[in-house]
Amino acid sequence: MSFINYMAREINCKLVYYGPGLCGKTTNLQYIYERTNPEAKGKMISLATETERTLFFDFLPLSLGEIRGFKTRFHLYTVPGQVFYDASRKLILKGVDGIIFVADSQIERLEANQESVENLRTNLAEQGYSLEKIPYVIQYNKRDLPNAVDVAELRSLLNPMGVPDFEANARSGIGVFDTLKATSKLVLQELKKGAP
Amino acid sequence: MQQSSIAQSSFRVNGIGRGAPAGSISGRLFTRVLAPVKENATFIDTGWQNGRRCPPQVQTRAERLSEARMVNPQMVMYEEEFTQIQTVVDRLVREANARVVFIVDKNGQLISASGEVDNIDTTSLASLTAGNIAATGGIAKLLRENEFATQFHEGENANIHIQLVGNRVILVVIFDSKSSLGLVRLRVRKASDELTRIFEALLNKVREPGGDSPFAEITDEDIDNLFND
Numbered sequence: 435m436s437f438i439n440y441m442a443r444e445i446n447c448k449l450v451y452y453g454p455g456l457c458g459k460t461t462n463l464q465y466i467y468e469r470t471n472p473e474a475k476g477k478m479i480s481l482a483t484e485t486e487r488t489l490f491f492d493f494l495p496l497s498l499g500e501i502r503g504f505k506t507r508f509h510l511y512t513v514p515g516q517v518f519y520d521a522s523r524k525l526i527l528k529g530v531d532g533i534i535f536v537a538d539s540q541i542e543r544l545e546a547n548q549e550s551v552e553n554l555r556t557n558l559a560e561q562g563y564s565l566e567k568i569p570y571v572i573q574y575n576k577r578d579l580p581n582a583v584d585v586a587e588l589r590s591l592l593n594p595m596g597v598p599d600f601e602a603n604a605r606s607g608i609g610v611f612d613t614l615k616a617t618s619k620l621v622l623q624e625l626k627k628g629a630p
Numbered sequence: 631m632q633q634s635s636i637a638q639s640s641f642r643v644n645g646i647g648r649g650a651p652a653g654s655i656s657g658r659l660f661t662r663v664l665a666p667v668k669e670n671a672t673f674i675d676t677g678w679q680n681g682r683r684c685p686p687q688v689q690t691r692a693e694r695l696s697e698a699r700m701v702n703p704q705m706v707m708y709e710e711e712f713t714q715i716q717t718v719v720d721r722l723v724r725e726a727n728a729r730v731v732f733i734v735d736k737n738g739q740l741i742s743a744s745g746e747v748d749n750i751d752t753t754s755l756a757s758l759t760a761g762n763i764a765a766t767g768g769i770a771k772l773l774r775e776n777e778f779a780t781q782f783h784e785g786e787n788a789n790i791h792i793q794l795v796g797n798r799v800i801l802v803v804i805f806d807s808k809s810s811l812g813l814v815r816l817r818v819r820k821a822s823d824e825l826t827r828i829f830e831a832l833l834n835k836v837r838e839p840g841g842d843s844p845f846a847e848i849t850d851e852d853i854d855n856l857f858n859d
Contacts, residue, residue, distance in 0.1 A: 477751055477753075499856050619853055626850075628845070
């Protein structure tokens, strides 16, 4: 849930990067962190295992600028992708305003992507959210790899609702900011819709 | 009603005659047993009792969303309440001899801070504290506890006392050897009561229909302009 602070004239929103293990959620955040002006970002926090796998979450606060005198601040979170961290994933989804699903384009990970979307759907439903209602964007990551599946096939498997989707190579940054911008925009539009 | 470990799971069914997600055997069972099915209903598995499966609770999407909003309404902070909260927080710093006191929303948004905040990354602390409370809440749920409302971590130089207030916000006190756990607990208890009242009044105000929102005046163009490079 967003937080509107009239005193500080700030609008705070929470975006969550979801997806199967090793799909590139943390890499997305790292690229955003590296390429953002110091005044627009806070410290990036990664709660990871010794082998650099996300254990609980990564966190990056970002300022996007002002709308009508209100500073817009987005808190970006990633979830741990490994199947057995499901309890932690549920916790990160609490109070989410928008979701970015990072899909791994490699043919070997097709099933893992599908399982992760189903898991997202279930975990959202448990908290009273629905994927159909919440601002939702899909990123097809690792497009540079030789074993990447056609986007058309990924789209038919993972994006039956036709939400905005982007091709990406998070390591080199292709598509990373496009995905973030599209999601942030959807979140603000959704908040506008809910305004009296 | 006794709840098993699967009690938290839920199954989505999109209307009459359509199956549950693949692999969800129990979900399929429910679709056959219970007809007619509410559109976009969620079946909340209520587990087993005395060797028999309890009837599942049925919730429509509207009911579910409305419940979620009741549990987790949008946080809005107005000047009047902010001043009241800040007064409580400022006083707590003095009365508890604390280094820093801050209040965080359960979703990790910093609401108010006081004390030596210049030397501390309050945004990161807010996010980590909320994560900590969320994880502890998850443990409580597994142990069938409602919440563990208080946490205390003792360091060599700094100690941190974390208190859940009104099951909605988190009150964090960082203190050193100039204070003591007893004093902090005493002062936190008093401040918690005051904060609970303030946040209840604030939430009631937010729920009132016709409240203004900065988004009421924002146009699509304003949103587009934010993303122009």
